[in-house]
Structures are given as structure tokens and as C-alpha cells.
Amino acid sequence: MANMTRDAHPTLEVEGLTKQFRGLVAVDEVTFQVNGNTVHGLIGPNGAGKTTVFNMISGVLPATAGSIRLLSEPLDELPTWERTKRGVARTFQNIRMFGDMSVIENVITGMHSRLKSNLGSILIRQGNFRKEETEAEAMAREQLAFVGLEQAADRRAGDLSYGDQRRLEIARALASQPKIVLLDEPAAGMNPAETHALIPLLQRLRDDRGLTLLIVEHDMHLVMSLCDRITVINFGKKIAEGTPGEVREHPAVIEAYLGHKVDDKKSTAPVSKVTS
Amino acid sequence: MLQQQLVNGFVLGATYALFALGFTMMFGVLGVINLTYGVYFALGAFAALWAAKAIGLSVWLALPFGAIFAGCIAIVIDTLLLTRLRRAKAPELSSLMVTIGATLFLYTGLSVVYGTEIRRFPLDFAPSAAFEIVGVRVVATQALIVVAALLMAAGLIWIVRGTKIGLAVRAVAENPDAAALMGVNGGLVTHLVSFMSGALGGAAGVLIGLNFNAIQPFMGENMMLRGFAVIIIGGLGDLRGALIAGFLLGIIEVLTAGYFASAAKDLIAFALLVLTLWVRPVGLFGRAAAKRA
Amino acid sequence: MLDSFSDIYWTYQNIIHGIAVNGILGLSVYVVLSIGQLALGQAAFMGIGAYFGAIATTKLGLPFPIALLVSVLTPAAVAFAIGAPTLRLTGVYLAISMLGLGEISRLLFLNWEYAGGALGLSGIPERGGVFLLYFVLIVLILAFFFVGRSRIGRAMEAMREDETAAGVMGVNVPRYKLAALVVSAMLAGLAGCLSAHVSSFIGPNEYGFEMATTILSFALLGGIGTPLGPVVGAAILTLLPEVLRFLADYRLMINGAIIVIAVLFMPRGLLSWRMKRTV
Numbered sequence: 001m002a003n004m005t006r007d008a009h010p011t012l013e014v015e016g017l018t019k020q021f022r023g024l025v026a027v028d029e030v031t032f033q034v035n036g037n038t039v040h041g042l043i044g045p046n047g048a049g050k051t052t053v054f055n056m057i058s059g060v061l062p063a064t065a066g067s068i069r070l071l072s073e074p075l076d077e078l079p080t081w082e083r084t085k086r087g088v089a090r091t092f093q094n095i096r097m098f099g100d101m102s103v104i105e106n107v108i109t110g111m112h113s114r115l116k117s118n119l120g121s122i123l124i125r126q127g128n129f130r131k132e133e134t135e136a137e138a139m140a141r142e143q144l145a146f147v148g149l150e151q152a153a154d155r156r157a158g159d160l161s162y163g164d165q166r167r168l169e170i171a172r173a174l175a176s177q178p179k180i181v182l183l184d185e186p187a188a189g190m191n192p193a194e195t196h197a198l199i200p201l202l203q204r205l206r207d208d209r210g211l212t213l214l215i216v217e218h219d220m221h222l223v224m225s226l227c228d229r230i231t232v233i234n235f236g237k238k239i240a241e242g243t244p245g246e247v248r249e250h251p252a253v254i255e256a257y258l259g260h261k262v263d264d265k266k267s268t269a270p271v272s273k274v275t276s
Numbered sequence: 277m278l279q280q281q282l283v284n285g286f287v288l289g290a291t292y293a294l295f296a297l298g299f300t301m302m303f304g305v306l307g308v309i310n311l312t313y314g315v316y317f318a319l320g321a322f323a324a325l326w327a328a329k330a331i332g333l334s335v336w337l338a339l340p341f342g343a344i345f346a347g348c349i350a351i352v353i354d355t356l357l358l359t360r361l362r363r364a365k366a367p368e369l370s371s372l373m374v375t376i377g378a379t380l381f382l383y384t385g386l387s388v389v390y391g392t393e394i395r396r397f398p399l400d401f402a403p404s405a406a407f408e409i410v411g412v413r414v415v416a417t418q419a420l421i422v423v424a425a426l427l428m429a430a431g432l433i434w435i436v437r438g439t440k441i442g443l444a445v446r447a448v449a450e451n452p453d454a455a456a457l458m459g460v461n462g463g464l465v466t467h468l469v470s471f472m473s474g475a476l477g478g479a480a481g482v483l484i485g486l487n488f489n490a491i492q493p494f495m496g497e498n499m500m501l502r503g504f505a506v507i508i509i510g511g512l513g514d515l516r517g518a519l520i521a522g523f524l525l526g527i528i529e530v531l532t533a534g535y536f537a538s539a540a541k542d543l544i545a546f547a548l549l550v551l552t553l554w555v556r557p558v559g560l561f562g563r564a565a566a567k568r569a
Numbered sequence: 570m571l572d573s574f575s576d577i578y579w580t581y582q583n584i585i586h587g588i589a590v591n592g593i594l595g596l597s598v599y600v601v602l603s604i605g606q607l608a609l610g611q612a613a614f615m616g617i618g619a620y621f622g623a624i625a626t627t628k629l630g631l632p633f634p635i636a637l638l639v640s641v642l643t644p645a646a647v648a649f650a651i652g653a654p655t656l657r658l659t660g661v662y663l664a665i666s667m668l669g670l671g672e673i674s675r676l677l678f679l680n681w682e683y684a685g686g687a688l689g690l691s692g693i694p695e696r697g698g699v700f701l702l703y704f705v706l707i708v709l710i711l712a713f714f715f716v717g718r719s720r721i722g723r724a725m726e727a728m729r730e731d732e733t734a735a736g737v738m739g740v741n742v743p744r745y746k747l748a749a750l751v752v753s754a755m756l757a758g759l760a761g762c763l764s765a766h767v768s769s770f771i772g773p774n775e776y777g778f779e780m781a782t783t784i785l786s787f788a789l790l791g792g793i794g795t796p797l798g799p800v801v802g803a804a805i806l807t808l809l810p811e812v813l814r815f816l817a818d819y820r821l822m823i824n825g826a827i828i829v830i831a832v833l834f835m836p837r838g839l840l841s842w843r844m845k846r847t848v
Contacts, residue, residue: 060733080736089737096734098727105846109723113739122719123712129719133848176739309661311668360833370832372607372664373785377828380782384821497778501672504665512661546673553654553666 009072011036011180011212012057017066019052019236026052028236029066034180034229039206039213041227041244043220045256049236050216051093054184057214058090059083071179085113087179091169093188093216099158103149103168106157107140110175143171146209147201163194170201180212181205187219195219199226224248232256279412281534282527287418289526290425291484295499296506296518297429298476301436304513305449305469306362308371312353313477313503314496315382320346320478321485321495322390328401335402339424339482346478347471353378354470362466387493395491402486421483428479429519432472436515445469449513505545509552511562521560582699583768587807589702590764595787595799596709597756600749602793605729606660610651610667610750611757611784613674614644616776618758619765620684623693626766628683633696633766640762641755648754649747656743663750671781678773689772696766705763706800709756713796714844723846725749757784779821786824789831792838801840 012034019027027049034040042050055061057068059080068075075083089110098106115136121129144150147167152160157168166186173181186202187195199222205211217223223230224244232240232253240250247253295317302310324342327333333341357374403416436442447455448465456462477496484499485491506525510517525545533541552559578585594611601608622640625631631639651670655663684690716722727735728742736742765771783806791802806827810820831838 058737060737079741080733081739081741084737084739092734096731096737098730098734100730100843101723101726101846105723108720108847109727109735109738112720112724112727115720117720119716119721122715122721126715130848133719137847172738303661309665357829357833370836372661373789374829374832376609376782376785377825377830377832380779380825381822381829382825384819384825388818388822498672501669504669508662508665542676543673546669549666549669550651553651553662557654557658557662 009036010034011071012214013067013069013072014053014057015067015069017053017056017068018064019049019056019061020064026236027056027233030231030233030236030238032231032238032241034212034214036212037206037210038228039202039215039226041223041230042214042216042233043218043223043230043247044233044239046218048233050233051184052236053233054090054182054214054216058088058182081113084176084178087177088182089173089176089178089180090182091166091173091184091186093184095162095165095169097157097165097168099156101157102154103157103160104137104140104144104153106168107143107172107175108136110172111136111139113176140171140175143174144168146174146204147171162189163197166190166198167201170205174205174209174211178211180214183213183215183217185216185218187217187222192221195222198222202226277412279410281530283412283414283418285527285530286523287421287487287526288530289523290422291480291487291522292502292506292526293519293522294425294428294476294483295480295503296510296522297432297515298473298480299503300507300510300513300518301432301469301476301515302473303507304515305445306354306358306466308358308375310358310473311372311375311379311500312350312382313473314500315379315386316346316350316474316477317481317484317496317499318383318386318491318493319349320475320481321491322386322493323478324482324485325395325397325491328398334400335397335420335482335486338401339479342482343475343479346481347473347475350470350474350477351467354466359463359466383493383497390493392492392494396489397486397491417486421487424479424483428476432476433515435472441465441468501542502545505549507559508549509559511559514559514561517559517561578699581811584807584811585699586702586764586767588804589699589706590760591784591787591803591807592706592800593709593756593760593763594784595791595803596706596713596796597753597760598784598788599713599793599796599799600753600756602788603729604725604745604749605732606746606749607664608667608753608785608788609664609781610648610670611753612776612778612780613667613671614648614754614757615761615764615780615784616674616678616773617644617647617761619761619771619776620678620690622758622762623690623765623771624684626696627690627693636696636766637759637762640758642758644754644758645751648751652747652750656746668778668781671776671778675773675777678776685772687773689770690765691770693765693769693771695769697763698767702763702767705759710796710800717796717844718846718848722844726846779824782828783821783824786827786831788838789828790838792840792842794837794840794843796844798838798840802838 010033015031017027017030030053042053044050052061056063059078070086070088073086075086098109101109115132117129117132141150141153144153147170149164149167149171152164160168187198190198202213203226205213227244230242230244230247231238232247234256239252239256240247299313302308302313320342323345324338327338327341357378358371361371361374402420405416407414436445444460444465447458447460448462452462502525506518506521510521525548529541529544532544594615597611598608618640621643622636625636625639626633651666652663655666678684679687724735724740724745727738727740728745732742787802787806788799790806791798793799810817816823
């Protein structure tokens with residue numbers, strides 16, 4: 001098993017991240033790094049605190065303690081829109097689509113932080129505004145083509161199938177030209193065939209677009225075949241970290257998922273797919 | 277004289293507190309700013325007036341009559357308009373809009389039926405004695421108002437904090453879905469809360485009508501500003517807050533009228549509201565309702 | 570032919586003015602509703618604009634353009650002062666503050682002797698006229714369509730659908746909320762000033778709760794899919810009382826009923842189109 005060397009300048013650094021709700025410590029001093037141009041998985045049993053970590057990184061939830069740095073710049077205290085401007089994009093577990101808007105309008109909305117038009121240029125000197133809008137539309141079509149949705153560009157987003165809405169969410173996240181994409185259970189609600197089709201798309205994000213991905217997922221097949229590195233969380237604490245091979249055999253991980261200690265003879269058995 | 281002002285302020289504050297209690301409870305449990313609340317206020321007063329004139333009831337019976345009448349109307353309005361929106365999980369602003377429409381409809385209806393001139397309770401409606409305590413002149417109606425308000429407030433707080441049904445009410449206020457899963461009959465709780473809120477508003481209407489000796493269809497509208505100020509200052513949904521802030525506002529208003537200009541007394545409520553928003557938006561006892569965008 | 574046209578104008582000039590003024594008010598309420606906030610302060614802002622603009626021309630003898638400027642900037646300042654602290658709170662706080670503002674401004678005008686007190690302000694010079702009114706309305710509608718098809722329009726629709734997701738898209742939600750409030754206040758103030766200078770008289774009771782709900786009903790009736798919705802709603806609700814003159818006493822009851830019916834049964838209003846958000 002090749003050991004991934006730690007990047008001297010990781011894309012995302014999470015240090016001592018903690019979230020406390022009135023008496024319940026949901027996330028407890030979690031620390032990990034995500035290296036550039038890799039797919040990093042965040043896994044753990046239900047209720048382990050993974051989505052809470054996500055929400056703190058993207059700024060939807062304020063952290064109780066700890067720090068988050070994107071390319072060495074601190075993100076703490078910044079609201080979500082500032083983080084998006086700095087390069088953090090995310091998708092949601094329950095797909096928060098703008099249902100009334102068309103598919104392509106959704107993607108162009110994702111570019112909000114990169115466009116420059118303001119009231120002045122929209123109403124007065126329109127030349128720049130029109131130019132920017134035309135370029136934006138072209139870029140949006142590009143993203144749609146990348147995820148395979150260019151035919152559906154003018155359809156109402158709420159009318160798309162579940163799997164297509166997921167792809168749209170990814171296209172929308174790409175539109176903000178992010179430095180890191182946080183994917184919150186991208187395979188949630190998908191059948192095995194759809195999940196299987198998702199893997200190459202996510203690989204292309206890393207290989208063709210050079211992006212960095214942080215994925216929360218329950219689907220072990222996807223996690224094991226896609227991720228370069230995995231961090232495992234249980235009861236809000238990090239319990240293991242490493243390559244898929246290392247994590248698969250880690251006793252603490254097996255215990256967390258299967259609920260009992262496994263002796264050495266059985267330790268090479270792969271962790272089976274855990275359904276949510 | 278200061279003591280006199282304080283007494284007057286205390287009396288006024290009692291009515292504000294009563295009014296705000298029902299208003300804030302409606303918000304805290306049902307999650308809606310119900311603007312028809314002002315109509316319950318007026319309806320209570322008018323119902324008591326009718327009872328006094330048509331059946332000759334005096335305040336002891338007319339007050340509960342007005343309160344119960346207003347409470348029943350509150351249940352009807354909630355069932356007709358708000359339940360449907362709650363079931364559809366409509367945004368709370370939709371409920372607010374619907375109550376605006378209903379308010380407009382009902383106020384105007386009331387003024388079409390009754391006309392807009394000011395009416396009074398008949399002379400024998402309430403005891404007219406007056407007495408002196410520690411050099412301060414207290415009229416019997418004032419004492420009655422304070423006692424009635426405190427009794428109703430105490431009754432409400434006892435119900436909410438000390439009974440099983442009160443526990444159900446608080447459960448629904450915290451988390452309606454979880455409460456339903458626990459077996460709480462959400463519909464019953466909603467009806468109960470509507471009734472209690474409406475009754476409190478109606479009672480406040482009778483008492484204010486008695487205090488100022490003036491009843492007219494739009495009286496609730498004027499009160500609403502005080503209501504807003506009190507529930508924001510006290511904290512949205514908090515009963516203690518409504519009680520304390522109500523008394524405070526009453527006292528401050530009377531003192532302002534006495535020592536500054538009497539026109540300023542209307543402004544003070546709004547000024548305090550804006551001040552609260554600037555300094556401590558959640559109010560005295562409000563839970564942090566702030567949300568990150 | 571020309572005679573009969575000016576005859577019609579003189580007979581119905583109140584309605585003709587009213588449609589334009591209410592159209593501008595409809596746009597004012599549209600700005601706030603289209604980001605998913607409730608608009609209840611329009612009447613108060615209109616009153617502030619009307620009074621301060623009228624005082625500028627009547628009492629201070631200032632030229633009309635200055636009055637227009639005052640009538641736009643004063644409500645903007647008030648909107649900023651009240652709106653800024655409520656940004657981080659749920660929409661209920663803003664709604665309550667706006668209702669409170671309506672009440673308080675009514676009381677202020679009622680007691681302000683310099684501005685005529687209970688008798689109102691009369692003798693306002695005639696300025697502007699019907700052509701200015703419709704010119705402003707049309708320019709505003711065009712502006713709204715341009716903005717609606719831009720990044721700003723998309724951000725606003727995104728906020729209406731899902732505020733959190735809009736933030737994740739990069740939309741500075743509090744800033745947009747405040748901007749929408751201030752812009753709507755400016756438009757309402759403008760409408761107030763224009764209206765005051767074609768009706769020669771304004772009174773303190775014109776800008777209260779009833780007015781606020783009437784303005785809201787323009788948008789509820791017409792729908793907020795496009796800026797035209799509230800304008801059409803305003804036109805209908807301005808004409809209706811004339812057509813149904815016998816129902817004059819019940820006008821407010823009808824407004825109230827419209828609001829209830831619209832919210833419960835016609836959430837999209839009459840014009841349920843949706844604006845395209847790309848150029």
C-alpha cells in the first residue's frame with residue numbers, strides 16, 4: 001500500500017474542530033487535512049457527526065472551537081457566502097435545488113460570487129453586463145455538458161429525476177470555480193446502478209478538472225473505490241485515518257461498524273456495504 | 277404626584293401584560309404572529325358591552341362572558357384559516373398575511389355593524405367606590421383591573437407550568453412533530469391555546485374599555501403597537517417576559533405622559549421597541565432566535 | 570375628439586393618477602416579497618415621502634426635484650435604521666417593526682402641527698402630473714426587468730426559494746435583505762411624493778394599516794412571478810372600487826377577503842408566469 005505523503009501545503013486544514021449543543025458534544029476535537037487534487041472521504045456510523053463537520057466547514061453552522069483553513073487562509077467566523085468566494089463549494093444531502101428555476105439558471109446562480117455585474121452596470125453601461133451574461137451562459141453549458149445534463153438545460157429543475165438533480169447540484173457547485181468541493185452523501189437515495197455511474201463522474205472531477213473533493217458517504221463501495229484517503233469518525237471523535245486499505249482493516253473501524261472486536265484471522269475481511 | 281402616577285401606570289401595565297400574555301403565547305405555541313388578536317380584544321369588549329346592555333350583566337359576569345366569547349371566535353378563526361396553512365407547513369409569513377386579511381375583514385365588518393362612535397359601559401357596570409391608600413387615590417375599577425389581570429396571568433402560568441395539559445402545550449411549542457409522535461393531540465392543544473389566547477385578549481379588551489371608558493371597533497388596532505412592543509421587549513414567546521415588560525411599559529408610559537408630553541406616550545412604546553432591537557433583539561427573556569444567514 | 574379625451578381625463582383623473590401611483594407601490598412591495606420577506610412598511614414609507622416632499626414644496630418653497638430627492642432619501646434612512654438590526658433575526662422581527670412603524674408614523678403626522686396635524690397638509694402645489702407619473706412607472710418596470718434577468722435577480726429568487734442554499738451560492742443574504750428594504754422604501758416614498766403633488770392634499774390617516782394591507786393585496790392578487798404582477802394587481806384594485814361604487818363601504822372588507830383567499834387558494838396570484846432569469 002503506497003503511503004500518501006503529507007502535503008506541505010494542504011488544501012484544507014481542520015484542527016481541533018468542536019461543536020457543542022448545550023450539553024451534547026457532537027464533534028470533539030476533530031483534526032485532519034485534505035491534500036490538493038485528491039478525494040478525501042469522511043465516514044462513520046450514523047450520528048457520528050460527519051454532516052456537522054461539513055456544516056462547520058461550509059459555514060452553515062458556527063463552530064464552538066477549533067480552526068479551519070483553506071490554502072492556509074483561516075475561514076473561521078466567515079459567513080457562508082464569504083467562504084464560497086474563497087473557494088468552498090458544497091452540495092447538500094437532501095439536494096437543495098432552486099426548483100422553480102431552470103437547470104441552466106441554477107448553474108448560473110452558482111456563479112454568483114464570480115460575476116461582477118452590479119446595479120450600475122446592469123442599468124447604465126450595459127455592454128459589460130451583456131458580455132458577462134453571455135460568457136456565464138457558455139460556461140454554464142460547459143458544466144452541464146461535463147455532468148451530462150446539457151440536453152436538460154432549459155427544463156425546470158424541480159422536474160428532473162433524483163439522479164439528474166444530483167448531477168445538477170454538482171454542476172452548480174463547479175460553477176463557482178471552487179478550490180474544494182464538499183459533497184454531502186452524493187449517493188444518498190441512489191440505487192446501486194446510479195451509484196456505480198456516479199463514481200467515474202467524481203473521478204473525472206479529480207483527474208480532468210484537478211479538483212479537491214471532501215466526501216461524506218455511507219456507501220462503502222463508493223468510498224473504497226474512489227477515495228485516496230479516509231478519515232473515520234465515531235461519536236464525534238476521529239478514530240482512524242489512512243488509505244482505504246488501511247482503514248478497512250483498522251480494528252477500531254471494524255468495531256465501530258460491526259459493533260464487536262474482530263480477531264486477527266478475520267481482520268482481512270473487507271468491511272461490507274453499510275446501508276444508511 | 278409620583279405615587280399616583282405609579283399606581284396609574286401599574287394599572288395600565290396590568291392590562292398591557294394581560295394583552296401581551298395571550299399574544300405571546302399564541303406566537304410561542306402556534307408559531308404565528310396572529311394579527312387578528314387585536315380583533316379578539318375588541319370583540320371581548322363589545323361582547324361584554326352587549327351583555328351589559330341586553331342582559332344587564334355587571335362586570336363580574338360580563339368579563340368572563342366577553343373573554344369566553346373572544347376565545348371561541350379565536351378557535352373558529354384558527355380552524356378556518358390557520359390550520360390549513362399549518363398542515364401544509366407554509367412559511368410563517370403566509371400565516372401572518374392571512375391574519376392581516378382576516379383582521380381587515382373583521383374590523384371593517386365590526387365598524388359596519390356597530391358604527392365608529394365611542395361607546396361606554398353602563399353606569400352600574402362596575403363598582404364606583406374610591407378609596408385612599410397611603411395618600412394615593414385608588415378607584416375600585418383600578419383595583420379590579422389589577423386583581424383580575426394578576427389572577428388570569430397566574431391562572432395561565434399555573435396551567436402551562438403545573439398541569440399535564442400545560443406540559444403538552446409546551447411540548448407542541450418546542451417541537452410539534454415530536455410531540456405528535458409522543459401521542460400529544462396537536463389539534464386539541466392548538467384549540468386550547470387559541471381559546472386561552474383569545475380569552476386573554478378579550479378580557480384585556482373589557483378591562484381597557486373599563487379603564488378608559490371607551491369602546492370602539494378599532495380599539496384593538498391601537499393596542500397592537502403596545503402588544504408588539506411588549507412581546508419584543510419581553511422576548512417572543514416568553515410568558516414571564518410578557519408579564520414583566522407589560523407592567524414596565526405601562527409605568528413608563530404614564531410617567532412619560534406625566535413628566536413630558538402626553539402625545540409622547542404613544543411614541544414611547546415604539547421607541548422602546550426599536551431600542552430593544554438595537555441593543556438586545558431577543559428581548560429580556562427571549563431565546564436566541566437569531567439565525568445565521 | 571380631443572375634447573372628449575380631455576373630458577375623460579378630467580372626470581377620471583383620480584383613477585388615472587391612482588393607477589400609476591399604485592403601480593409604483595406595487596413595484597415597491599414586489600422588491601421585498603420577491604426575496605421572500607414580508608412587506609408591511611410600504612404605507613409608512615409612502616407617508617414619510619409624501620409628508621416630507623410636500624413640506625419641502627409647500628412650507629420651504631423648494632423646487633420639485635429637491636422635494637422628490639427628499640421623499641426618496643428620508644424613507645431610505647428610516648428603512649436602514651430599522652432594518653439593519655433585524656438582519657440577523659428571523660423575518661418576524663422585521664414584520665413587527667414595520668407594523669409598528671406604520672402606527673407610529675400615523676401618530677406622528679397626526680400630532681405634528683407644523684405639517685397640519687389632524688387636518689393634514691393642504692395647498693400642495695401641482696407638480697409632475699400624469700405624464701411624469703406614467704413615465705416613472707414605465708422606466709421602473711423596464712429597470713426591474715433588466716435587473717430581474719441579471720445576477721441580482723437570480724440571487725433574489727434563490728433567496729426566496731432557499732435562503733441557506735442561496736448563501737452557499739455566494740449571495741450575501743443580509744446585504745440583499747437590507748438593500749431590498751431600502752429600495753422598496755425609496756420607491757414607496759417616491760410614490761407618496763408624486764401622489765401628494767397631484768392631489769393637493771394629504772392627511773395623516775391615509776398611510777395607516779389599511780393602506781399597508783391594500784398595497785400588499787396588489788401583489789397577492791397579481792402574483793410576484795414578474796414585476797408586472799403587482800402592477801396589474803394595483804390597476805385592478807384601483808379600478809374595482811370605481812366600478813363597484815356601491816360597495817364603497819365594504820372596500821376594506823373586500824381587500825381583506827382578497828388577501829385571505831389569495832394566500833389560501835391562489836398562492837401564485839393571477840399572473841402566475843415566472844420571469845426568465847437569463848439575458
